Amino acid sequence: MVISQRAEPTLLTDQVYDMIHAAILSGDLPAGSRLKVRDLAEQVGTSVMPVREAIRRLEETGLAERQPHKGAVVKNLTFEELIHVYDVRRLLETEAARLGAEKVTAEDCNRMQAEYDLMRKAIDEGQAVALLDHDEAMLAILYQAAANPVLLQVIRTLWQQCRAYKIVGAQGSLDAAEDDSLWRYQQDLLTAARNNDPAAAAAVNEASLRNASERIKTRLAEQKAI
Template sequence: MSKRVEPTLLTDQVFATIHASILSGDLPAGSRLKVRDLAEQVGTSVMPVREAIRRLEEMGLAEREPHKGAVVKSLSFEELIHVYDVRRLLETEAARLGSERITQEDCDRMQSEYELMREAIREQRVIDLLDHDEEMLAILYQAAGNPVLLQMIRTLWQQCRAYKIVGAQGSLDAGKDDSLWRYQQDLVTAARNGDPAAAASVNEASLVDATERIKARLAEQATP
């Protein structure tokens, strides 16, 4: 039994390491996932790395490219907009449902994550601000009582994490960080007031704004 379990546990560890590097931006979109290089970095044989990459492909975080092999998946401009359109549909509904059922204790937890997010913004720690933002939102969405809805949203977050980093970094570089926190501030207020219409409206506006910021940042990067 132990001989059968150990390789699986090792693959889980390798997967978690590569997965974390993608979400942190250490492996940005388009990065090649060279099996032997990764195996050397994590200190394993190539087999767990190959299996970990296969899992990443199944999750939509990696893909195969001709003459390159596996790479961290990039979203086309059109696909990025599609992802944010779906996020807007799901997260607007999740905010509406969550604000109807959330407890004051969970609102306090949202407030704590919001304050940690503001601190990360002041210190320009992009990954931390995104982590706290997502955790704050997850508390509200979990209150909706639909775990499938939350899981679908988390999957979309992972798929567009590289672009969330681009958008957040762009706002920080431009000195316009209010777009990173003012919607969240209003969302906490809506949740405390048990106001589903306000929560849905805030999320709608937030995601529309995020889409436009990311589009603008990508356009800047594409300009010679």
């Protein structure tokens, strides 16, 4: 029997994917950045094959897309698309908070508290990416308590799709010293979790994501007025 294709170097491809993925989530590769195969291969020290495969995976997860005359680029959501993403996030994360608050343990809450404390430290230091990392880690602990891995995976995918906007939005809020929305909702969510109060947890997430959606709609209106 003749095998016409060579086996993919899966481990190497995974490593390259992780590197590019991390650069996108950190903002080092912002939305709209071209993903040039040869340039990336040179940067990560591999051949072009694992880079091509990594980019294909990024396209499948919605973090990259093909554009005419540019090739693959980091996906840039429009404000209209962001509104849709946040509407879906609100539905899913309100339910995830409700389910998680029913089952979250005292140990889970202590882990949430640790992430919250690190998030507040990142706010004090003006570190937008670290702020988002600890915020998402805190939320993930609560959502994991819901014991629905599919729900958490879908939410994580939505987080990644709007990460570029979240970085910009977080930095804008950090620059506005009087803005307490970066920590107020998380503080209330932690209280609801410690009280095993599903209704309160759901209400906090509903309010938080509605607030985020309204900010996006305001930006959209401003853009259209220009």
